[in-house]
Amino acid sequence: xxxxxxxxxxxxxxxxxxxxxxxxxxxxxxxxxxxxxxxxxxxxxxxxxxxxxxxxxxxxxxxxxxxxxxxxxxxxxxxxxxxxxxxxxxxxxxxxxxxxxxxxxxxxxxxxxxxxxxxxxxxxxxxxxxxxxxxxxxxxxxxxxxxxxxxxxxxxxxxxxxxxxxxxxxxxxxxxxxxxxxxxxxxxxxxxxxxxxxxxxxxxxxxxxxxxxxxxxxxxxxxxxxxxxx
Amino acid sequence: xxxxxxxxxxxxxxxxxxxxxxxxxxxxxxxxxxxxxxxxxxxxxxxxxxxxxxxxxxxxxxxxxxxxxxxxxxxxxxxxxxxxxxxxxxxxxxxxxxxxxxxxxxxxxxxxxxxxxxxxxxxxxxxxxxxxxxxxxxxxxxxxxxxxxxxxxxxxxxxxxxxxxxxxxxxxxxxxxxxxxxxxxxxxxxxxxxxxxxxxxxxxxxxxxxxxxxxxxxxxxxxxxxxxxx
DNA sequence: CCAAAAGTGTTGCGTATACACCCATGT
DNA sequence: ACATGGGTGTATACGCAACACTTTTGG
Numbered sequence: 001x002x003x004x005x006x007x008x009x010x011x012x013x014x015x016x017x018x019x020x021x022x023x024x025x026x027x028x029x030x031x032x033x034x035x036x037x038x039x040x041x042x043x044x045x046x047x048x049x050x051x052x053x054x055x056x057x058x059x060x061x062x063x064x065x066x067x068x069x070x071x072x073x074x075x076x077x078x079x080x081x082x083x084x085x086x087x088x089x090x091x092x093x094x095x096x097x098x099x100x101x102x103x104x105x106x107x108x109x110x111x112x113x114x115x116x117x118x119x120x121x122x123x124x125x126x127x128x129x130x131x132x133x134x135x136x137x138x139x140x141x142x143x144x145x146x147x148x149x150x151x152x153x154x155x156x157x158x159x160x161x162x163x164x165x166x167x168x169x170x171x172x173x174x175x176x177x178x179x180x181x182x183x184x185x186x187x188x189x190x191x192x193x194x195x196x197x198x199x200x201x202x203x204x205x206x207x208x209x210x211x212x213x214x215x216x217x218x219x220x221x222x223x224x225x226x227x228x229x230x
Numbered sequence: 231x232x233x234x235x236x237x238x239x240x241x242x243x244x245x246x247x248x249x250x251x252x253x254x255x256x257x258x259x260x261x262x263x264x265x266x267x268x269x270x271x272x273x274x275x276x277x278x279x280x281x282x283x284x285x286x287x288x289x290x291x292x293x294x295x296x297x298x299x300x301x302x303x304x305x306x307x308x309x310x311x312x313x314x315x316x317x318x319x320x321x322x323x324x325x326x327x328x329x330x331x332x333x334x335x336x337x338x339x340x341x342x343x344x345x346x347x348x349x350x351x352x353x354x355x356x357x358x359x360x361x362x363x364x365x366x367x368x369x370x371x372x373x374x375x376x377x378x379x380x381x382x383x384x385x386x387x388x389x390x391x392x393x394x395x396x397x398x399x400x401x402x403x404x405x406x407x408x409x410x411x412x413x414x415x416x417x418x419x420x421x422x423x424x425x426x427x428x429x430x431x432x433x434x435x436x437x438x439x440x441x442x443x444x445x446x447x448x449x450x451x452x453x454x455x456x457x458x459x460x
Numbered sequence: 461c462c463a464a465a466a467g468t469g470t471t472g473c474g475t476a477t478a479c480a481c482c483c484a485t486g487t
Numbered sequence: 488a489c490a491t492g493g494g495t496g497t498a499t500a501c502g503c504a505a506c507a508c509t510t511t512t513g514g
Contacts (some may be wrong), residue, residue, distance in 0.1 A: 007244060007321055010281040010282075011244075011284040012242035012243055012244055013243055013244075014240055015241075015242075015243045015314075015325060052240075052241070052314070054241040054323065055316065057315045057316050058312055058314025058325065059315075079311050079312065081309050081311055082311065084282070084287050084288025084289065084327065085288075086285065086287050091237055092237045094237070095245060095288065163493090164493090164494090165493080180477075180478075180479085182479085182480095182496080183477065186495095186496095202486095204492075205484090205492040205493065206486045206490080206491060207485055207492060207493050208485080208493080209492080209493055209494085210494095394466090411466090411467085411468095412467085412507095413503075413505085416468095416469090432512095435464065435465040435466065436463080436465070436466095436512040436513045436514085437464080437467085437510070437512060437513095438465090438466080438512080439466055439467085
């Protein structure tokens with residue numbers, strides 16, 4: 001881009017980040033929204049967002065916003081894209097960069113929910129959202145589906161130990177269709193990223209189902225390389 | 231995003247778009263770069279770019295830049311993402327939104343090349359580029375590969391009529407590996423998006439190979455729906 | 461008649477899918 | 488004993504990859 005002198009002649013913009021935070025409750029895929037307590041669009045649901053500051057990168061701004069609103073560091077986060085329509089925000093010309101984030105739903109405390117007027121919504125029952133946030137969420141869901149098909153990031157949404165049933169529920173929730181239990185088990189175990197624990201989850205059945213954790217090394221490898229998961 | 235009053239208190243940024251323009255010469259995948267005629271980084275190769283204006287959307291800015299630098303309208307274009315590192319541009323804090331574009335290489339005239347000091351580079355012989363443009367190009371190539379695997383956008387790179395060999399060369403160029411002629415032919419014809427013309431290309435063989443064009447309707451359908459191509 | 465690229469089918473293999481019964485246990 | 492969810496194997500279908508020879512024609 002041009003020279004320093006030319007730079008001065010161009011328009012400047014407010015730059016925001018908006019975060020689609022996904023969570024999984026063991027049954028359904030959820031997204032976190034906050035209820036706006038101020039105008040414009042007071043009372044409407046909205047993504048979590050904030051403005052980018054001069055001295056931070058856009059990505060750092062997204063991480064900061066996530067930290068502020070969830071209390072969590074090192075959240076898995078991926079850029080969805082830039083939303084730059086002229087009238088996307090009736091409050092002024094704001095360019096927004098959207099990110100999606102994956103968190104373990106249990107890490108988001110009741111406190112945090114109250115503090116920010118936040119609420120989890122099942123992914124196919126999303127409320128009306130302000131501005132172009134709905135578009136962002138839909139795109140985020142698509143990207144999540146794409147990514148999850150080849151990378152083990154879905155585990156970011158699970159607690160440290162989980163049952164195969166929960167894992168299958170997660171994939172079913174992300175794709176919105178049912179999977180065959182036997183085929184799913186075979187495939188996921190063949191990837192060799194899971195360790196079976198000697199401990200059973202007993203809440204949801206009499207027999208109890210084994211907990212699994214993932215193998216850190218293999219997990220990281222597949223995260224960068226990618227494999228066909230589904 | 232907050233209220234109008236709050237908006238005022240936040241930093242504003244220069245916003246640029248940068249375009250990775252892909253072309254295909256029948257043999258190899260190419261990208262178009264321009265030689266900077268001014269500081270900083272004078273004499274280095276760079277993506278085509280420009281600043282976003284207050285009254286236009288980011289996407290419109292990208293289309294405008296493409297129009298200005300190629301003379302072409304209605305170019306196939308897709309957003310890659312936002313690049314917002316603090317020091318990505320030594321000339322100042324500039325946020326850039328990168329797009330990739332696909333054009334028929336024959337549509338880019340010699341005139342245009344000279345006017346903008348532009349040059350096509352084979353995709354795996356990319357010169358040193360300014361700022362983070364190399365990163366953009368690599369990401370663009372990845373996105374192109376992903377997209378082309380499921381959507382017929384590769385045809386944007388071809389002249390209206392083309393031979394199966396040229397089409398195969400294109401896919402080979404995009405993926406950087408060789409394909410089996412028989413398997414490729416079978417697969418691509420089974421998609422039922424091609425019409426065989428009664429006309430042969432005679433330049434590259436004695437026997438001559440039939441030209442094909444694509445079926446507009448089926449093409450559009452697959453573009454939106456997606457199919458497994460490769 | 462020869463060189464050079466075009467055009468064209470078959471087979472084997474591996475992966476994905478469909479499908480149903482027994483197991484362990486708390487009540 | 489029984490109800491509930493957990494855990495497991497096999498048979499089939501399909502898509503993908505490997506593979507080679509004949510055709511055409513300009514020179």
